[in-house]
Amino acid sequence: MTTMTDAALSEFRMPDVGEGLTEAEILKWYVAPGDTVTDGQVVCEVETAKAAVELPIPFNGVVRELRFPEGTTVDVGQVIISVDVSGGAAPAAPAEEATAPVAQAAVPAPAKEAPAEEAAPAGRQPVLVGYGVAESSTKRRARKAGVQDARDVPVAAPDPQPVAPPREVNGHGTRPLAKPPVRKLAKDLGVDLATVTPSGPDGIITREDVHAAAAPAPQAPQAQDRPEPAEAPAAQAAPAAAPAAGMGARETRIPVKGVRKATAQAMVGSAFTAPHVTEFVTVDVTRTMKLVEELKQDKAFEGLRVNPLLLIAKALLVAIRRNPDVNAAWDEANQEIVQKHYVNLGIAAATPRGLIVPNIKDAHAKTLPELAEALGELVATARAGKTSPAAMQGGTVTITNVGVFGVDTGTPILNPGESAILAVGAIKLQPWVHKGKVKPRQVTTLALSFDHRLVDGELGSKVLADVAAVLERPKRLLTWT
Numbered sequence: 001m002t003t004m005t006d007a008a009l010s011e012f013r014m015p016d017v018g019e020g021l022t023e024a025e026i027l028k029w030y031v032a033p034g035d036t037v038t039d040g041q042v043v044c045e046v047e048t049a050k051a052a053v054e055l056p057i058p059f060n061g062v063v064r065e066l067r068f069p070e071g072t073t074v075d076v077g078q079v080i081i082s083v084d085v086s087g088g089a090a091p092a093a094p095a096e097e098a099t100a101p102v103a104q105a106a107v108p109a110p111a112k113e114a115p116a117e118e119a120a121p122a123g124r125q126p127v128l129v130g131y132g133v134a135e136s137s138t139k140r141r142a143r144k145a146g147v148q149d150a151r152d153v154p155v156a157a158p159d160p161q162p163v164a165p166p167r168e169v170n171g172h173g174t175r176p177l178a179k180p181p182v183r184k185l186a187k188d189l190g191v192d193l194a195t196v197t198p199s200g201p202d203g204i205i206t207r208e209d210v211h212a213a214a215a216p217a218p219q220a221p222q223a224q225d226r227p228e229p230a231e232a233p234a235a236q237a238a239p240a241a242a243p244a245a246g247m248g249a250r251e252t253r254i255p256v257k258g259v260r261k262a263t264a265q266a267m268v269g270s271a272f273t274a275p276h277v278t279e280f281v282t283v284d285v286t287r288t289m290k291l292v293e294e295l296k297q298d299k300a301f302e303g304l305r306v307n308p309l310l311l312i313a314k315a316l317l318v319a320i321r322r323n324p325d326v327n328a329a330w331d332e333a334n335q336e337i338v339q340k341h342y343v344n345l346g347i348a349a350a351t352p353r354g355l356i357v358p359n360i361k362d363a364h365a366k367t368l369p370e371l372a373e374a375l376g377e378l379v380a381t382a383r384a385g386k387t388s389p390a391a392m393q394g395g396t397v398t399i400t401n402v403g404v405f406g407v408d409t410g411t412p413i414l415n416p417g418e419s420a421i422l423a424v425g426a427i428k429l430q431p432w433v434h435k436g437k438v439k440p441r442q443v444t445t446l447a448l449s450f451d452h453r454l455v456d457g458e459l460g461s462k463v464l465a466d467v468a469a470v471l472e473r474p475k476r477l478l479t480w481t
Helices: 102-106 180-189 207-214 229-246 258-271 286-296 308-322 368-383 457-472 476-480
Strands: 002-004 009-013 023-029 042-047 052-056 061-066 073-075 079-084 166-168 174-176 276-284 328-331 336-339 345-347 349-351 354-356 397-401 420-424 428-434 437-451
Touching (some): 042 079, 276 457, 286 308, 286 437, 286 457, 308 345, 308 368, 308 397, 308 420, 308 476, 420 457, 437 457, 457 476
Parallel strands (some): 345 397, 397 420
Antiparallel strands (some): 002 009, 009 079, 023 073, 042 052, 166 174, 276 437, 328 336, 349 354, 420 437
């Protein structure tokens, strides 16, 4: 969404990057005032209630103003960046701005107005997919304490203060050197990196530097010319209270927003809407583990990631094929059970931004190598924080692998709109009765939670038993599919 404010200035507004989302947080700016941008260039990364998304700008020009600093939550439809599209050079920045940290980009010098006789340039008005808010609906969001809008305050040179050695950002402005995890820590603790003195090599700010800056500074004792006798006991008690001054903060408050906020709301809604039932089964997966090793040597799986989760996913798909009624959803508004004739298999993934559940579309129709490829892409995308909102919509059933954390099993909560979720526990070597003798075998525990409104105990038990049977004797994959 773009608007033309004068003959040379175009404004780019926060788009609706999901389905009906109303706001997004600016995670990172990739440009600064004075940078030249081209049509389709990514200018920033934002986080919505569903995922982190990179935003491309739909025109060419020179960045004139960044309206909001990183970490600000912005309503859909608000202007976030303005660009000079006249084709001229960027205005020269004052000397003070040349050394200001990038956070000051939120309040750059106001753009010079174009002559009144110049007409708005003719041409296409680019539109990106997902813009769903009309300009007339734009409203100003209540600002957080300590955050000022660029349109409300004049530009002023920052007071001299010790800052980390700067680095150039696209040739304009400066920014303290710190790795992304350190920046996130500083954001969570409310520490301005520009005020932190670095101790790392080449002037890089470390986690210890951030913690030191976040710790409250001890108060200097007040000098007194003539202490009264009555104050002597208080002076003697001072050494006992001194250790408390050197202690770090006893509490840290982290705002709940974005993916984590959406996940929390969804889990609460699911837990108190769908009547959950969980069943468990412990199964010998020794043959499955042997098959995993064999598939790793198979040329059909060359370059693909083969692990137990692949065969567990295939076993669940086989069980759903044998018991299709479990792949359904409850329509509360119409009081109907909606049976799905496709399986969008969700895989729960823990990321730095919280738990997300992207899904493999039409997983039921994929061969084992195709399923392995889809799982690999899903995991890599989630770890990189690039999962799209579309990839997390439309799931029908989910797998959560808590075994990777060494946990035996759990009672998973259903994703809203789904009828079942399978939890996979850790695979461990345990004594097991095999062919009448106690032998060491690879064993795991599975837990299946389901919505009792549409899945009764018989159906849920059949599904879980079929998954266990396939994992115990994986050759059933050849006869049951």
